[in-house]
Amino acid sequence: MTTTPLSPNQNRVSSENRPxxxxxxGKFGGKYVPETLxxxxxxxxxxxQHYSQDPSFQAELGGxxxxxxxxxxxxxxxxxxxxxxxxxxxxxxxxxxxxxDLNHTGAHKIxxxxxxxxxxxxxxxxxxxxxxxxxxxxxxxxxxxxxFGIQCVIYMGVHxxxxxxxxxxxMRLMGAEVCPxxxxxGTLKDATSEAIRDxxxxxxTTHYILGSVAGPHPYPMIVRDFxxxxxxxTRAQCQEKWGGLPDILLACVGGGSNAxxxxxxxxxEATVRLIGVEAAGHGVETAKHxxxxxxxxxxxxxxxxxxxxxDEEGQxxxxxxxxxxxxxxGVGPEHSYLMETARAEYYAVTDEQALTAxxxxxxxxxxxxxxxxxxxIAYLDTLCPQLTGSPRIVINCSxxxxxxxLSVSRLLES
Amino acid sequence: MTSVxxxxxxxxxxxxxxxxxxxxxxxxxxxTTAEALRVLDxxxxxxxxxxxxxxxxxxxxxxxxxxxxxxxxxGTRLDDVLRLLKEVTPDxxxxxxxxxxxxxxxxxxxxxxxxxxxxxxxxxxxVPDLPLEEADALLTPAQKHGIELILLVAPTSPPERxxxxxxxxxxxxxxxxxxxxxxxxxxxxxxVKDLLLELRQVTDKPIGVGFGISHPDQARQVxxxxxxxxxxxxxxxxRLSEGTPNEGxxxxxxxxxxxxxxxxxx
Numbered sequence: 171m172t173t174t175p176l177s178p179n180q181n182r183v184s185s186e187n188r189p190x191x192x193x194x195x196g197k198f199g200g201k202y203v204p205e206t207l208x209x210x211x212x213x214x215x216x217x218x219q220h221y222s223q224d225p226s227f228q229a230e231l232g233g234x235x236x237x238x239x240x241x242x243x244x245x246x247x248x249x250x251x252x253x254x255x256x257x258x259x260x261x262x263x264x265x266x267x268x269x270x271d272l273n274h275t276g277a278h279k280i281x282x283x284x285x286x287x288x289x290x291x292x293x294x295x296x297x298x299x300x301x302x303x304x305x306x307x308x309x310x311x312x313x314x315x316x317x318f319g320i321q322c323v324i325y326m327g328v329h330x331x332x333x334x335x336x337x338x339x340x341m342r343l344m345g346a347e348v349c350p351x352x353x354x355x356g357t358l359k360d361a362t363s364e365a366i367r368d369x370x371x372x373x374x375t376t377h378y379i380l381g382s383v384a385g386p387h388p389y390p391m392i393v394r395d396f397x398x399x400x401x402x403x404t405r406a407q408c409q410e411k412w413g414g415l416p417d418i419l420l421a422c423v424g425g426g427s428n429a430x431x432x433x434x435x436x437x438x439e440a441t442v443r444l445i446g447v448e449a450a451g452h453g454v455e456t457a458k459h460x461x462x463x464x465x466x467x468x469x470x471x472x473x474x475x476x477x478x479x480x481d482e483e484g485q486x487x488x489x490x491x492x493x494x495x496x497x498x499x500g501v502g503p504e505h506s507y508l509m510e511t512a513r514a515e516y517y518a519v520t521d522e523q524a525l526t527a528x529x530x531x532x533x534x535x536x537x538x539x540x541x542x543x544x545x546x547i548a549y550l551d552t553l554c555p556q557l558t559g560s561p562r563i564v565i566n567c568s569x570x571x572x573x574x575x576l577s578v579s580r581l582l583e584s
Numbered sequence: 585m586t587s588v589x590x591x592x593x594x595x596x597x598x599x600x601x602x603x604x605x606x607x608x609x610x611x612x613x614x615x616t617t618a619e620a621l622r623v624l625d626x627x628x629x630x631x632x633x634x635x636x637x638x639x640x641x642x643x644x645x646x647x648x649x650x651x652x653x654x655x656x657x658x659g660t661r662l663d664d665v666l667r668l669l670k671e672v673t674p675d676x677x678x679x680x681x682x683x684x685x686x687x688x689x690x691x692x693x694x695x696x697x698x699x700x701x702x703x704x705x706x707x708x709x710x711v712p713d714l715p716l717e718e719a720d721a722l723l724t725p726a727q728k729h730g731i732e733l734i735l736l737v738a739p740t741s742p743p744e745r746x747x748x749x750x751x752x753x754x755x756x757x758x759x760x761x762x763x764x765x766x767x768x769x770x771x772x773x774x775x776v777k778d779l780l781l782e783l784r785q786v787t788d789k790p791i792g793v794g795f796g797i798s799h800p801d802q803a804r805q806v807x808x809x810x811x812x813x814x815x816x817x818x819x820x821x822x823r824l825s826e827g828t829p830n831e832g833x834x835x836x837x838x839x840x841x842x843x844x845x846x847x848x849x850x
Contacts, residue, residue: 192717200717202713203713204643204715205735205740208741354639367765371764374740469687470687473713482691483661484691485688486639
């Protein structure tokens with residue numbers, strides 16, 4: 171398979187052009203940031219427009235994605251997981267995993283990090299900052315900064331540093347400075363706010379590699395496009411394996427980058443169901459969850475209008491999830507749009523269901539998924555009994571669970 | 585009651601540079617906030633900026649972040665802040681400008697929010713995360729309610745943006761003196777001088793300079809560079825939060841007076 175072009179839009183079936191010129195997906199998105207950052211967002215948008223059409227940039231990125239990241243990632247038929255959900259008559263969902271966990275650094279996050287680092291290099295920015303929750307985006311950013319010799323500062327909540335200690339070590343090992351963020355509950359929301367404050371301060375020398383399809387325009391578009399090869403490869407691999415389209419795409423949603431990366435290619439394919447799975451934490455009926463689309467209301471956080479977990483005063487609620495990567499009170503604006511237009515469906519699974527799925531995939535397939543990914547896997551319990559026939563489901567296996575084994579082992583003991 | 589624009593006009597007639605202190609509502613408590621507004625009003629303030637605490641103040645540095653967190657822990661609600669203002673504003677000479685992030689405004693509903701603001705006697709509004717491109721949602725309705733929406737210009741703003749912001753901003757233009765968040769800095773960047781000159785060429789609206797001003801000398805410097813107003817935030821918030829409320833009030837009174845004399849007309 172040849173390397174996927176950077177901008178898959180050219181070959182898309184759908185003619186929809188999102189976001190619009192103001193960075194809107196319907197009413198969602200936009201640029202709600204301090205004035206200081208506005209010129210930097212314009213600069214980034216122009217650079218992106220330019221380099222996404224630039225053959226030498228594309229060639230360099232394509233080469234790195236192939237030889238350094240290890241793309242394309244396989245589409246794997248999960249035979250025993252499929253058997254687990256099969257009906258007595260042998261029919262049932264055919265479950266495939268898009269193996270983003272096999273990428274260098276163990277998650278999809280590197281697709282975006284490497285592309286944005288290349289962009290930063292071409293824009294002449296000598297310093298890179300990023301926020302991280304689970305540490306996967308932080309590790310991916312630290313990795314590409316080491317690869318390109320760029321100064322790297324990662325903001326991470328103190329609580330996340332504790333539960334993802336291995337990733338903190340990995341980032342530091344590769345030369346990144348990891349800045350602990352103590353404000354709020356010391357999780358991804360707070361790390362993102364602090365990264366934005368750094369960017370406001372050092373915007374002239376610094377590129378901010380935002381790690382999800384969230385934040386102000388153009389980030390939701392850029393991050394989506396830099397992950398769009400996930401869906402583009404999936405389309406080709408489905409074609410190769412069964413000569414058709416998948417029936418259902420399933421992915422976990424925190425900010426929503428792995429889901430957008432998988433969904434984008436299939437947006438115009440009306441027969442393909444798109445399902446995003448959020449973190450229900452202790453349950454969506456409790457106060458401790460991170461199910462933004464399921465339980466939130468429209469608001470503005472970190473530069474974008476989208477669904478948001480907020481109290482009756484419009485103060486942002488501290489979310490909860492067992493998974494640091496889903497522990498975020500906002501969600502990418504395009505997901506809000508896809509939900510409102512009913513193009514995609516969103517559900518939530520609890521910490522406990524995710525833990526069960528974490529163990530199930532390990533035991534049935536010898537694949538230890540990230541706790542984030544385990545949420546997508548867990549939704550099979552609900553989804554499969556609702557299906558008829560033998561539809562083909564592609565799950566974005568967005569990351570591997572090495573980073574989580576320590577905290578999961580503690581949880582399972584207690 | 586005087587609008588923000590009228591206040592600047594009167595000051596201009598006397599060739600006086602506006603002193604605009606900032607404090608966070610509800611830090612250490614709302615009673616102290618009410619008293620602080622009165623103290624500032626009689627200690628040389630011309631306008632007063634009141635920050636409404638928000639959970640994610642991404643334009644603010646550590647001092648104002650911490651004040652907002654303390655205030656929210658106290659249980660400060662927008663209703664309480666508006667009730668307090670309704671009580672206090674009739675006693676004040678200085679128009680009140682609210683400094684508030686966009687999400688709580690959106691959550692309240694823009695029309696309702698502006699109506700309540702107007703009823704509380706608030707004259708101006710600064711929304712640090714609402715740049716020109718998104719400001720339309722507030723600009724026109726604010727005018728209808730007699731609230732002036734003050735837009736910000738940053739050191740990074742290119743000339744065409746500066747002109748567009750200057751044209752749309754109401755009351756005055758808030759010139760952010762530094763790339764960065766709010767907070768005390770030891771030196772003013774000399775590019776503030778150039779920005780003031782640049783702004784002056786495209787507008788005759790008043791220009792207030794803020795972010796980073798914490799010493800009387802800096803205030804004077806900014807005035808000499810041509811600012812119509814100086815905004816001092818973290819240095820007030822810090823003083824007010826230290827010691828007992830009464831000690832804090834005494835400290836901000838004294839500080840306000842020292843700033844006032846630093847920018848007095850000779």
